[in-house]
Structures are given as structure tokens and as C-alpha cells.
Amino acid sequence: MNAYIAGGGLSRFGKRPESMQQLMSEAAEEAFGAARPHGITRESVDAVVVGILNPAEFLDEGNSASLITDHLGLTGAAAWRVETASSTGAAALHAACHAVASGRFGTVLALGGEKKSHQGTAQVTARLARMIDRSERRMGATMTSLAALITEYYRRAHRLGPEAFEAVRGRVAVKNRRNGCANPYAHFRREITLEQFSASRRVSTPLRLFDCGPISDGAAALLVTSRRTPLRLSGLGHATDTQALSRRGHLAFFAATRRAAAQAYRMAGAGPADIGLAEVHDAFTAIEVISAEDLGLFPPGGYAGALQAGRADPGGELPVNPSGGLLARGHPIGASGLAQVVELCRRLGKEGARKGRPPHRGIALSMGGLATNNLVTIVELEGAPAALGGEPPPVPGTPPVPMEAPDPEDGVVRAATTLFSPPAGFEAPLHFALVEGQAGGLGRTVLARAFREVGAEERVRLRRTEQGLFIL
């Protein structure tokens, strides 16, 4: 695919009083500045792809693509909005690549942003909860509680103790916060210690405050062009999964990531061993662990050791989230997927080193919802050395459970969480578990709510009510 990057730009991330249009302009202007040496200017732009999650409710706006295009002074250009939940920015970038590679447009501006810090956390959380399955939402589940269950499920699948995995999560948080300190665009630019991590309040057990990415405002821009530049978008991958955890055939990894990664590596003619730099979706600490392994950058269960050995640090063999990631740079939803690639572009061939040589290929993974709509992007510097190859881990042949599959009547708890900040209409704390079914729906693992704390390996009976599936 012939799609090159002429320039990238970011706004500062964080709580920003400016309008969405102003944040978008800030990022776009920086991208135009970076593109000037390549002969790409404002006049080169044929189309604008805008990534925003929910301008209707967050900004009381509609018709956003033309609105923002007009604000940028590009009135007249083709413009459309793209959305894929929290991977929206990456989807805008891929759409820009298609538009350029199709031959229809010479240069396309991919622009993503989010402005929601002016709304209360409870309201923002409720609106973001729409990314998860309706029936799971109706039980009071939020992104955080489901991420907590996935965290526990992964930990137990890899036979790690709670304290041992808390230390792994802590290392992710400490590393990304430290990286954020060096990033002038980051939302958080203050280090935290492992002790501070472990002292931070529990949000949804085992997740603590410092396990979770912030609500940020910000914007990111990339100018994608058919004109040859030193930075090529060499690999794209994109795959979806069923929203409901209760319908997934797998819970210890993300099939959408593995599928998207396999596509991207194939298109790039490269493998995990050729990657020198990674920006992965770390809305929650454990998601970075799972993602780094799903991309094949580290063997399944191998990221914990790599982290401890400093191999994912900026000076390490394969820096992961050298920008600070979503945890420290911040997570303005429409911007994040684009910002990851801007960060890769800025670092390729400069910082970081794998086996003693500067990285020539970078990979970005952006996740929509809880791994429901995932995009992988590989960027490479001109003259990237020949491929060392490798493969991401395979996706076992586990199709989604049919929607009409019967509920199990009883089962064994495989992961549990207690959520302390439930959505409106629910009283804290809320207890959830992933229960592996026994009689009826054999082998199917479902989300259930409990009226008490439940423990892993506990055998429980289940009953469906109008509100969802409950542990008796």
C-alpha cells in the first residue's frame, strides 16, 4: 500500500479549557509544520478524516467533519468522520490510508480529538460504558470492572500470585509515568513509585487508581500522502470481536489483536522480531501486558520478566510506550490511536535501540472497547533492514458463542472483582465474576453478578433474571 507520512502533530494532552476545534487546530498546525520539508502544505490537503467518539453528547455538536474542516480553513475539502469506540483515532488513520492508496486523493489529513473533561466523571463513565455489551452494562458492569476481570483471568491463566501480578502492573504504571515525564505533550508528567502505586485506592479489585488511564482532552494529526517520504505506513491490520465477554471463546488474550497483528505483519512483510518500538493501548496496566504478548513482541507470559529486566524501558531492547502511553500521555479517545503513530514517527531511527541498533520499524495497537475493535499499524523508516520475521501467537479456533446459547446453571469462578464506583442507579460495591459453566452451556464462561464477594475456584449456582445473570 502506497501511503506515506508527511508529518504528524499533537496538542498537549490533559484538561484543556479550549474548544475541540482549537485543540484540533493545534495538532494540525504542528503536522503542517512537520510536513513542510516534504513539500506538503495546507493547499495539498484533498480530504480530512475526523476521528471523534461522541460529539453529540460530549460537545452538543453534529456535522463535525465539515465543522472542523471549515475551522481549519480547509472549507470545501472532502471530509468524513470515522468512529470505532476507543480506537477511533487509528481507524481515522487507516481510512486516510485507504483514501490515498485508492488513488482518489493525493494527501489526506487524519485528525482525531476528544474533549470531555468539562463533564463529570460519572457522566463520562456512563457514556463510555456504551462500548460494552448492553446486557453486561445492564448488570452494572463498566469498562473498569470488565478490565479488572480480564486482569484476574490473565493472572490466573498464567499461574501468577496476586502480589506478583500487582508488582507487574505496578511496573507498567511506574515505567509509563516515568516515560511521560520526558514527553512535553503528556497529561501526567510526575513520576510515581511502586509504593505509591500499591497505596493508591482500589477502583475495581484488583485494579487501583494508578492501573487506570485518565480522562483527557487533546488532539492528534497525521498527514498521509502518496508522495514518497522516509516514513511509510507499511502494515495495517484490523479485526473485531463480539462485545460481550460472555460470548467470547477466549478470555486470557485478545483475538482481535492477534488477528489484526497477523494482517499487519503480513502486509509489512515483517514479523515481531523486526519491531524496534511499540506504542500499545494501555488504558489499564494489564492491557499493556496482554497486548505486548498478543502482538508477539514477547512470548505469552513473558512480558512480566521483560519488564523487570528493563527490556521495555526506553533504553531497553524493545521500548513499549516510550511516550508514556495512555496511562501517562493520556487518553483523549479520538486522538489516542493517531497519537501512538505520531509518537512512533518521532522516535523511529532516533531513540530506543534493539540489539544495539536504532529502531526502523514501530508498531501501534489501538483497542476499541474491551478489545472489540482493534487496529494495528506498522510504520517503517526508509531503508529498514530485511525482515527477521516471527509470528504473533495464533488465534485458537474459538468462534463466538451463539447469541441464543443457553446459560449455564452452575459453574466455577475463574475471576472476580468488586467495583467501588458503580454507574448511576447502582449501589457500591458491585461484585462480578467470570464463571466457567458446568451443567448446561458446558465450557462456556459467562459474566455474572454476585451479592457478596466471591472467590476464584468457588463453585456457584447461577440464575437469569430480567437484570441479568446472578450468582445465587
Next chain:
Amino acid sequence: MNAYIAGGGLSRFGKRPESMQQLMSEAAEEAFGAARPHGITRESVDAVVVGILNPAEFLDEGNSASLITDHLGLTGAAAWRVETASSTGAAALHAACHAVASGRFGTVLALGGEKKSHQGTAQVTARLARMIDRSERRMGATMTSLAALITEYYRRAHRLGPEAFEAVRGRVAVKNRRNGCANPYAHFRREITLEQFSASRRVSTPLRLFDCGPISDGAAALLVTSRRTPLRLSGLGHATDTQALSRRGHLAFFAATRRAAAQAYRMAGAGPADIGLAEVHDAFTAIEVISAEDLGLFPPGGYAGALQAGRADPGGELPVNPSGGLLARGHPIGASGLAQVVELCRRLGKEGARKGRPPHRGIALSMGGLATNNLVTIVELEGAPAALGGEPPPVPGTPPVPMEAPDPEDGVVRAATTLFSPPAGFEAPLHFALVEGQAGGLGRTVLARAFREVGAEERVRLRRTEQGLFIL
């Protein structure tokens, strides 16, 4: 651009009790049925582009692209949502074309739909009003009142009397309702007479109820593929304009349509004289008149005569909206732009005739907001005869008025309307006018609100308040 249509499908349009997912499935299944002879099946689909306007507020849903893809049994496929206000369906189709023509995907399902009839008209209207400029919205303007002003502006620019133009609008409504009777998918399948048109209640003067498209539910699907079929997507055009009427350099035509049309004709290597069939955005009767002329299908001011002579009827020289258009087929926003192309595909080479031969090239125009984000699509049958050429009317060099341009202090009324069903928080009736500035902002035409009925050619003084620009 190598993008072919393997099959199209529609759900029945109207008030539908089914879920959005069910409507989408209905359209997709029909498309799969039509694609079978071309060897395209469900398994051929690599990606799904979903067009929906505002699932958050209309359906309490997020993450729609993966949700719908999963519901269709295509779990795993790449999926993203596209939105451009009321032209969303057309934008989803164009995105599918890029995805296929880029070489990344072999077959892409473009799928659009809308379900909002379960919400009250006032709420739907308020949400749809976000398509217009915020400052104009704040004055109480709605899509209908702005369309009414554009209707009046066009009428006066072409020196037509109010009764004469009411008859033109009536003929559009009568023709499209008659066409809808023959369309089993149409929302309205009952003819109306010119007398019934003229007896229907005024919504925003001069517009009557039968000037306006309905609020419909429904879905449309097109399978776009790189595999050669007899139907090629030969021309695409896409252009934006500034949202605010007060900032446009032109009001008697739509620059975004003319620009998009010029692009589409150029790509298709064809001109207006080669078009045998048209589906144009007729959310309001006068918009069909303006659009048919902006596409160059009839000379500026020439559509009225063509209508009267029956040249735009199904048996005429150039049938316009033979499906019934938005006025009769209905206007489920995310579906409309796709449905237009499905209708073209079904009629090309079969119905209609221009200069005695069946049409080989069809054109569709979809409009986002009040001509803020417009897309033109040309479809042609294999073996379409050599181009007769022609050009759409030019866009005079009128850039948008800068955002910080001063308000005129006085001016002359060029068009006026009285809106009888204002948005929440406003008391009926509301009076609006397009005022051509004299002293200060010379030549600039702005939207102003009045506290009384104002007449065309009246000289008025203007004053800006926090609520907007007012006629003293």
C-alpha cells in the same frame, strides 16, 4: 478506481418496530442474495463500513460498527463507522470504495441505517438541528426553517412568483409520492394531488407539510468488490461547505454539490449529458430543484419547466427520484445515501429512458446538513456508450466569509420565513430572514431573527445580542 457493485439490498422504510440490528440484517441479506450470481458470499466480506448518525442518543449504543458486524455473523471482520450528517450512507459507500480500490480488501459491505421513529418528533428535530451552525441554532433556527429560507432565496433569484414556485414544489411532491407507490420499500405509498399539497399545513413559510421528508427507520446495503461485475462505481465526488448560512458567499445554489459533481464527472469521464437516471437528495421539495440544476442535469432555473413537461418522470427523458426519493421512500439518515445507489443499480438498463435508450449511467447526490457535506456517486453499466459530456455549472469564486467578519448594521431582506414548530425553549411563531448587508459587512448576507413578519425587499436595521443577530 476499481470498485464494482456485487449486490444491493434495502429494508422496507417507514416506522419499524424492529431493532437497528434487525433492519441492517434485512438489508444485508438482500444484498447477499443479489451478489450470489457474482460469486460473492458472506465469506467474501473482509470489512464492514457502517453508516449511522447518532447511535448514542437515538439507540443508547456505542461501538456500533463491531456490534452490527457481530450481529450479522461477520464477527472478526474489520469494521468502522462513518458519519457525515445526513449524507452518512453515501460516505459509508465512498469509504468502502476506497478500502477496495486501495487493494487492502477484496469485498467490503457498506451498510447504513437509522432508527429513530420511537422518539418524539420534537426530540428528533432538536437532535437533527445539530447539523446546522451553533450560532444559528441558538437563535431557534431548525433545518426546516433554513430550508424554507433557501427555498425563498432561490425563488427570488430566479424571479418566480410565490404561487408559480408553490406549483413547482407541488409537482416535485406529487411526482415523488407517485413514484413511491410503485416502490415496495417506500415509507409512503399513497399518491397526493396538487390540491392536497397546497392544502397541507404550513410548517415554515412557504414550506408545507408535503414539502418535507419524513422521519423514517430503515437500512440499505451495498457489497463493493474489486471483482469485475456489470456495475462499476465510476465517479465519486465529495465536497464540504461552511455550516453557517451567514458565512456562505452564495445562497441560490449549493457550492458543495457543484464541486462534488465536477469531481465525479471528471473521474467517470462523463458529463451531465451522459446521465440517464438521477436520485437526488429531496429532504425538502426545493432541494430537489436546486440539486438537479447544481448537478448540471438541467440548466439553472430550467428544472421547473422540465418537471411540468414530465421530463423528470419515470417515463421521461431523465427520471429524477424514480424511487420516490427521500420525500416518499423516506429518509432513514444513515441509509439514504446508500439507498439512492441501490435504487440506481436496480433501474440502470431497465426502466427509464433518455432520448429513447435505456439509461446506462446513474447519478446520486446525498446532502449532509443543509448542503454542508455533499457526496455525488456515478454508477455505470458495463458497455455504457461513449460520453456525450457537458459540465455542471461552475462555482463562482466565493470563499466563505471569515468567522470574525463584522455584522452588517442594516440591510435588505432577501428571503423570509415564519416557523410554526420551533425547537424546545422557543415560542411559536419564529420569524427569520436572510438579510443582505449594506453599511458594514457590505454585500454579506446574514441570518437574522425578527419579532414580526418581515417582507422581501424590506430595509431593516440589525443588532447583535447574546442570542444572535436580530432585526430591530
